[in-house]
Amino acid sequence: MKSTILTLGILLLAIPGLVLAQEEGAKEEAHEKELAHEHSAEMVNLPTAAVAVLASTSGSDVKGVIMLKQEDGYVHLTGEVINLEPGEHGFHIHEFGDLTKADGTAAGGHFNPDGHEHGAPGAKSHAGDLGNITADDSGVAKIDTKAEGLKLHIVLGRSIVVHAKADDLKSQPSGDAGPRVGVGVIGIAKPSE
Template identity: 55%
Template sequence: MKRFFTPTLFTLAFTSLAACLAIPSVSTADHHEEGAHATTADVDIPKQAVAVLFPTEGNDVRGVVLMEQKGSDIALRGKVINLTPGKHGFHIHQYGDLRSVDGKSAGGHYAPEGHDHGGPDSDARHAGDLGNITADQEGVAEFSMTVKKQKVHLLLGRAIVVHGGEDDLKSQPSGNAGPRVSLGVIGVANEEHGS
C-alpha cells in the first residue's frame, strides 16, 4: 500500500503531533511541597494554533493556516498555493489522521452538535464549516476570516482540509466540494515564532 508520507514528511508530522500532545510537566518537588497541588487551572490553555498543509497524492497544494483566540471567536488567516483558480471548499475535519494518500483518514467535517452541512454564516452548520477560499489566477489563496463561537483548544489534533472544488454550502453531507487536495494537523503554535 502506498503511503502519503516521505520519511521527511513523516518526521515533520510526528514532531507536530508530539507538540500537540505535549502536556506541561510538573516536577516531583511541586507535588511534595506543603499545600502545593497541580490542577488544570495551572495549565495554560493554548490560544494560538497552526496547521501546515501537505498535498494529497497527485497534487502539489501546500499552505499554512494560523489561528488565534479572540474572545469567544477565532481569528483565522492563511495562504495556500498551487490551487486551480477559483473557489475551494475549506473545512475543519474530525481527525488529525494523515495516513491515507487521499486524505480520507481525516474523516468527515468536525460536527460535534450533529447539525447538517451549511455555510459559515448559517444558523445550523457543522462547527468545521468554513466555506470557501478563493485562489487567484496564479493559484494563490490568501485569506482571513472569523470563526464564530469556537475555541482553539477544541480544534487541536483535528485537520484543516482544502478541497479541489467549490463548496456549494448546502449539499449534504459536505457541500459537494470534490476531492481533498491538501490537509494538515492543527497543532499548538509557538507564540514566540511570530507570523
C-alpha cells in the same frame, strides 16, 4: 471487670493509630486538592495560537500554512494556500488529525460535535464549516476568516482540509466540494516572542 479494663487498654492502644491514619488521610486530601488546583490552573492557560501546515494529497501539489488564533468569541484563521486551481475551494476543519491515507480521507468528515447539517459558516452548521477560499489566477488563496463561536482548544489535533472544488454550502453531508487536495494537522503554535 477484667474484660472492661482489657477493652479500655485495646482502645487506648488503637487511638494513636486512628489519629495517625486521620493525619495521613488529611495530608492525602490536601495533596489531591493541590493537584486539582494545578490542573485547573493549566486549564486556564489554554493555548491561544495554533498552526496547520498543509501537505499535498496524492495527485496534488497544494501546500500552505494556516495560523489560528483564539480571539474573544471566535478563532481567527490567516494564511496562504498555493498551487490551487483558480476559483473557489471548500475549506473545513475535519474531525481527525490523521494523514495516513494519501487521498486525505483518514481526516474523517467535517468536525461536527453538535450534530448539525452542513451549510454556510454559522451557528446552525458544522463547527468545521468554514465556507470557501478563493485562489487567484496564479493559484494563491489568501486566508483571513473568523470562525465565530469556535474554541481553539477543541480543534487542536484535528485537521484543516482544502478541497478541489467549491463548497455549495447546502449539499449533505459535506457540500459536494470534491476530493481533498491539501490537509494539515492543527498543532499548538510556538508563542510569539
